[in-house]
Amino acid sequence: MPPKISDEEMRKHITEQLDNATIAAIHKVSMRTVQRTRERIGKPAHPTPRRYTRQELARARLLADEGLPITWVAEDIERGAVELRKKLRRGHAPGWLEVWPKIRRNPTLLALHREFAPQS
Incomplete structure (x- = not known):
């Protein structure tokens, strides 16, 4: 079964600094699916939030x-x-x-x- 979120799409979302909830909403998948996809491409499952300006x-x-x-x-x-x-x-x-x-x-x-x- 192919992944629900492609590696390229996930990398694009990560460079855009989208959080897991936003990515899950875009692809209509669970937060766990987003976390597994992050882990699959070698990124932390729970990203560090960006700093406040x-x-x-x-x-x-x-x-x-x-x-x-x-x-x-x-x-x-x-x-x-x-x-x-x-x-x-x-x-x-x-x-x-x-x-x-x-x-x-x-x-x-x-x-x-x-x-x-x-x-x-």
Whole structure:
């Protein structure tokens, strides 16, 4: 059975610095398939994330200080929310844990949240 992701395609994705989740979404395969393909061509299964630039961190801090949820900030600078939360050493936005249960119980607010929330 031929591989689901060719070696050439994988090398191209690696030079573009795409993460495993993005590659998996492009090829409609599992994360494990991406990891196996990386290993097959001699690359680490879990790539080292690229470093943040000063501009990315400045923008992330500015948006987080304005009260935007980290997931939205991460989407704005095109990074992962978990990774960014660790980098900024922040938890959830202040008051979010109080507001979220109210949003979940209100169908109108929940529909708006799903419409405008970042897609991760």
